[in-house]
């Protein structure tokens with residue numbers, strides 16, 4: 703579906719500076735997001751279950767409210783999926799998200815942990831529908847999103863130090 707939509711996009715001249723990125727055929731990230739969202743309780747359970755079992759030190763950073771945890775995860779995944787298509791538009795909101803994460807206690811060394819846990823939880827709940835191309839697209843997008851968030855956090859850190 704998504705691949706078809708990308709192929710049918712308007713001519714290159716109308717696409718703006720990130721046109722080249724958007725015109726590149728993308729694996730079906732949106733569809734894979736829908737698969738994960740259709741199994742949301744499993745995904746939430748897998749993600750927080752693995753995260754807190756493997757990194758108990760992170761537990762106090764997160765609220766006990768399961769509804770909030772679920773909503774945060776859905777927002778996070780939707781942002782990353784959106785990023786695949788519209789990288790530039792999200793730059794400022796992602797920097798701000800990174801800055802808020804500084805207040806949550808998130809540090810650069812936590813990002814690979816959370817990224818890896820998200821990916822493993824998605825793989826697990828999606829099962830065979832999760833193709834290697836989709837996996838790679840999510841891994842790339844998560845890495846890029848984390849970079850921008852950490853940039854936003856480091857700017858806050860610098861301003862505080864100044």
Ligand code: HEM
Pocket residue numbers: 760763764765766770771774777778779781782799802803806807808809812813814816817844847848851
């Ligand atoms: C790919 C990277 C990440 C994304 C896209 C992401 C996204 C989000 C979003 C959308 C929220 C909702 C609150 C808000 O908008 O400010 C949130 C909350 C939160 N995130 Fe992240 N996050 C990421 C990485 C991390 C990392 C590395 C940590 C550190 C362990 C972390 C810890 C938290 C905490 C503690 C909260 C508040 C949760 C609560 O109140 O229960 N996140 N995140």
